[in-house]
Amino acid sequence: MSAQDNYIAYSTLVRKETVRFFRIWSQTLVPPMITQTLYFLIFGKFIGSQIGDINGISYMAFIVPGLVMMSVINNSYMNVSGSFFSSKFQHSIEELLVSPASNWAIIAGYATGGALRGVVCGFLVFCVSIFFTKPAIHNIFIVFLFIVLTAIVFSLGGLLNGILAKKFDDVSIVPTFILVPLTYLGGVFYSVKLLPPFWQNLSQLNPILYMVNGFRYGFYGFSDVPVTTSLAILVVFTITLTAINLWILNKGTGLRT
Amino acid sequence: MNAVKISNLTKTYADGTEALKGIDLDIAQGDFFALLGANGAGKTTLISILTSLCRKTAGDVSIFGNNIDTHHPQAKKIMGVVPQEINFNFFEKSEDIVLTQAGYFGIQRKVALKDCEWLLKKLELWNKRHTTAKSLSGGMKRRLMIARALITRPKLLILDEPTAGVDVELRHSMWEFIQELNANGTTILLTTHYLEEVEQLCKNAAMINHGQIVANDSVRNLIKQIEVETYVISVDQIKSEKELAKFQFKKRDDHTFEIDIKTNERVTKILSYIASLGMDICDFRPLGNRMEKLFLKLLKD
Numbered sequence: 001m002s003a004q005d006n007y008i009a010y011s012t013l014v015r016k017e018t019v020r021f022f023r024i025w026s027q028t029l030v031p032p033m034i035t036q037t038l039y040f041l042i043f044g045k046f047i048g049s050q051i052g053d054i055n056g057i058s059y060m061a062f063i064v065p066g067l068v069m070m071s072v073i074n075n076s077y078m079n080v081s082g083s084f085f086s087s088k089f090q091h092s093i094e095e096l097l098v099s100p101a102s103n104w105a106i107i108a109g110y111a112t113g114g115a116l117r118g119v120v121c122g123f124l125v126f127c128v129s130i131f132f133t134k135p136a137i138h139n140i141f142i143v144f145l146f147i148v149l150t151a152i153v154f155s156l157g158g159l160l161n162g163i164l165a166k167k168f169d170d171v172s173i174v175p176t177f178i179l180v181p182l183t184y185l186g187g188v189f190y191s192v193k194l195l196p197p198f199w200q201n202l203s204q205l206n207p208i209l210y211m212v213n214g215f216r217y218g219f220y221g222f223s224d225v226p227v228t229t230s231l232a233i234l235v236v237f238t239i240t241l242t243a244i245n246l247w248i249l250n251k252g253t254g255l256r257t
Numbered sequence: 258m259n260a261v262k263i264s265n266l267t268k269t270y271a272d273g274t275e276a277l278k279g280i281d282l283d284i285a286q287g288d289f290f291a292l293l294g295a296n297g298a299g300k301t302t303l304i305s306i307l308t309s310l311c312r313k314t315a316g317d318v319s320i321f322g323n324n325i326d327t328h329h330p331q332a333k334k335i336m337g338v339v340p341q342e343i344n345f346n347f348f349e350k351s352e353d354i355v356l357t358q359a360g361y362f363g364i365q366r367k368v369a370l371k372d373c374e375w376l377l378k379k380l381e382l383w384n385k386r387h388t389t390a391k392s393l394s395g396g397m398k399r400r401l402m403i404a405r406a407l408i409t410r411p412k413l414l415i416l417d418e419p420t421a422g423v424d425v426e427l428r429h430s431m432w433e434f435i436q437e438l439n440a441n442g443t444t445i446l447l448t449t450h451y452l453e454e455v456e457q458l459c460k461n462a463a464m465i466n467h468g469q470i471v472a473n474d475s476v477r478n479l480i481k482q483i484e485v486e487t488y489v490i491s492v493d494q495i496k497s498e499k500e501l502a503k504f505q506f507k508k509r510d511d512h513t514f515e516i517d518i519k520t521n522e523r524v525t526k527i528l529s530y531i532a533s534l535g536m537d538i539c540d541f542r543p544l545g546n547r548m549e550k551l552f553l554k555l556l557k558d
Contacts, residue, residue, distance in 0.1 A: 012360025
């Protein structure tokens with residue numbers, strides 16, 4: 001397979017994944033908008049009005065980047081883990097496994113497809129937020145960089161989950177028991193500076209804190225953690241997860257008997 | 258150059274099951290080759306190793322000279338596979354399933370569109386191109402898997418029981434198409450439980466049992482190994498049953514019976530003998546297919 005052949009395989013996979021999540025838009029694009037609208041209403045409007053400003057911006061505006069990021073994280077992860085595992089379940093993954101497409105093309109294809117869904121959902125949630133507040137954009141490049149890298153990281157995580165999952169339960173365990181708690185504790189709804197020192201220090205171990213804050217920096221120009229550290233963490237996660245996925249695909253674990 | 262060259266291939270699964278125990282097999286370019294064996298004999302394991310869905314334990318496999326260890330993308334690019342089980346996404350449209358497979362093989366969509374149209378028309382699926390796979394009938398799903406395998410224009414087409422559950426008429430039209438492909442140079446490796454298909458279609462065949470090749474020859478030579486053939490004979494009225502008993506006589510009704518005739522005996526001689534017993538022969542035909550007999554004989558041996 002030449003590089004061009006692999007590019008065609010990659011773009012075919014991206015197209016397939018994109019068509020898939022647009023085809024089932026009522027399951028993939030609408031639910032995050034409804035969920036985040038409820039967050040805006042309950043946390044932003046009803047409770048937020050009692051909280052007051054954080055770092056000089058309204059609470060409603062403060063939670064916008066976190067809620068967008070929450071949507072990006074969940075959707076990019078679940079897109080790939082769900083799609084890959086259902087391909088395994090239906091055995092349609094064999095179409096890809098018998099093909100000469102390189103494992104690089106497979107990883108890149110799924111990561112791009114998942115990231116696209118994450119970014120689309122994030123954008124839709126951002127559009128919803130405009131009905132509640134007027135979020136500022138401090139640095140569009142940082143916003144773009146963080147949303148794309150975060151979507152890629154969680155797509156790669158979802159791919160790993162999808163490859164290793166043996167039953168449908170295995171696909172829902174990570175989002176339920178790891179992603180959701182880490183996202184809620186990752187500074188979506190609060191600034192970690194408001195926490196007692198112990199919890200502040202503990203929060204530093206949560207990678208999602210860095211992603212949410214880096215993204216928030218792109219909107220408002222302030223962050224609880226250094227933006228360069230956030231970026232470095234995203235890059236390290238991207239490289240590490242890509243390497244693990246590649247290693248597992250090369251070994252054939254969970255896919256080839 | 259052989260289309261497939263397998264040397265000392267072994268496969269032991271994680272649970273210790275030895276599925277293949279040192280297989281040596283060559284399939285010539287342009288051959289229509291049958292791989293036969295009972296369920297669990299190792300056929301699907303062998304095919305899965307060729308297509309990389311299963312990892313071999315030891316041995317060497319080359320596809321048109323491309324070793325599957327060192328040149329696996331090249332080996333995969335020239336192979337098409339129609340698996341035993343339906344394995345496409347049921348929520349995708351027929352046309353998309355075929356075009357996506359082309360894309361995975363590095364064929365641009367606009368290039369594949371032409372071939373896709375030809376294949377879907379040839380396999381009578383063109384009207385269903387916008388139908389999701391789950392809405393297709395069993396036979397249509399089988400044909401769709403053939404179209405998907407052929408969109409990449411493989412030099413080696415692997416058919417793992419492709420006609421299982423397909424009705425007679427459709428099976429015949431599918432085989433005509435496959436024969437046409439073979440005549441145009443595509444090497445075919447077939448596993449099937451319909452042994453009469455092997456006799457009709459294949460040039461060479463190998464029989465696998467408990468992970469080992471127990472026979473590997475031309476279909477013609479394999480059939481020669483059959484020592485006895487059963488014939489069904491219809492007469493006006495069965496007489497002299499005692500005389501017929503020496504032929505492993507088996508009465509079906511008052512007018513029809515089965516007898517075994519050794520392949521080295523002249524059938525006309527036996528028929529004359531039956532006529533000499535005062536029976537008027539109305540019909541005469543071999544029972545079932547010979548490959549089946551051979552299959553059972555080799556398994557027994």
